[in-house]
Amino acid sequence: MQKHDYGSFAQALVDWFLLRGRDYPWRRTTDAWAILVSEIMLQQTTIPTVLGRYEAWLQQFPTPAHLAAADEQTALRSWEGLGYYRRVRALRAAAITITEQHGGVFPTEEAAIRALPGIGDYTVAAVLSFAYNRPAALVDTNVSRVFARVFNDASPVDAPATRKRHLALAAELVHSSNPRAYNSALMELGQTICTTGTPSCMLCPVREFCRAETPAELPVKLPKKDTLSAEHHDLWCLSERGLLLEKQPGGKRHEGMYRLPQRPANEVQTLPLLGIQKYSVTRYKVTRYLHLAPANTVPQGKEEFIPTDKLPEIPMASPDRKLITKHLH
Numbered sequence: 001m002q003k004h005d006y007g008s009f010a011q012a013l014v015d016w017f018l019l020r021g022r023d024y025p026w027r028r029t030t031d032a033w034a035i036l037v038s039e040i041m042l043q044q045t046t047i048p049t050v051l052g053r054y055e056a057w058l059q060q061f062p063t064p065a066h067l068a069a070a071d072e073q074t075a076l077r078s079w080e081g082l083g084y085y086r087r088v089r090a091l092r093a094a095a096i097t098i099t100e101q102h103g104g105v106f107p108t109e110e111a112a113i114r115a116l117p118g119i120g121d122y123t124v125a126a127v128l129s130f131a132y133n134r135p136a137a138l139v140d141t142n143v144s145r146v147f148a149r150v151f152n153d154a155s156p157v158d159a160p161a162t163r164k165r166h167l168a169l170a171a172e173l174v175h176s177s178n179p180r181a182y183n184s185a186l187m188e189l190g191q192t193i194c195t196t197g198t199p200s201c202m203l204c205p206v207r208e209f210c211r212a213e214t215p216a217e218l219p220v221k222l223p224k225k226d227t228l229s230a231e232h233h234d235l236w237c238l239s240e241r242g243l244l245l246e247k248q249p250g251g252k253r254h255e256g257m258y259r260l261p262q263r264p265a266n267e268v269q270t271l272p273l274l275g276i277q278k279y280s281v282t283r284y285k286v287t288r289y290l291h292l293a294p295a296n297t298v299p300q301g302k303e304e305f306i307p308t309d310k311l312p313e314i315p316m317a318s319p320d321r322k323l324i325t326k327h328l329h
């Protein structure tokens with residue numbers, strides 16, 4: 001695509017989106033807090049999953065002040081099932097800053113939004129664009145795929161130099177008077193028409209500008225990192241005091257959440273095996289062996305017995321929740 005086509009490209013996307021854009025709850029609002037919540041949820045969770053949780057979450061925490069007033073355990077419990085719990089910690093930290101430093105009113109200045117804890121460049125741009133309709137450059141994986149194809153660019157999309165170039169391109173291309181619709185359109189084009197594999201070029205609103213010669217072969221990516229495996233040995237220790245669990249210490253990925261206690265393999269080899277759980281998380285293929293421990297097992301470190309009627313209230317990652325639910329019933 002030539003530079004003189006940039007304006008027509010952006011307008012074609014906006015026109016298409018205004019006619020055919022999907023109706024998501026976060027597109028019906030310009031409330032910056034609601035936009036921030038949607039952006040943080042959508043970072044590592046699919047749209048269908050977020051659709052099932054977003055409105056209920058906003059009912060529980062309709063303003064930054066509501067989340068700031070909740071303790072961390074309540075926030076973690078509410079996030080359960082969405083994964084990547086550092087996101088809800090970041091959201092709560094931002095809510096506390098908005099409440100304490102901005103009187104509970106979401107800031108409108110870019111510098112103040114950027115200064116919120118745990119909010120990165122992409123999220124700042126998303127809030128500026130979707131809440132305040134400002135021409136901010138937004139590039140996610142969908143947008144970088146569209147750019148690679150429209151410009152017939154075979155450089156790896158995940159390489160830092162390509163990312164930088166795409167960000168500069170996004171800033172140049174953004175629609176000046178309707179950046180909100182333009183950015184939504186660009187992402188939606190990648191989600192629904194310019195998809196991975198073979199795109200639906202016949203339905204594409206910007207096909208006249210596209211230079212892709214073999215779109216199914218684009219984008220090119222850097223070689224994938226190897227998958228790693230991890231094995232854990234968990235204890236199942238149920239007594240009249242409750243179920244033995246460990247509260248994860250500070251600095252761990254699941255800080256503040258509970259999990260079944262773990263032991264080295266050589267300490268559990270004589271215990272009966274209750275079950276095996278397998279799942280993937282990031283680059284890891286995890287296998288967990290669940291061993292039946294005597295009811296008089298002595299808690300170590302941050303381990304404690306939690307009464308079984310309290311288990312629904314405490315936060316834990318989905319694999320633990322599933323394992324415990326399965327073996328309690």
Ligand code: SF4
Nearest residue numbers: 194199201204210215
């Ligand atoms: S014409 Fe095809 S490859 Fe090009 S942007 Fe549209 S859907 Fe993607």
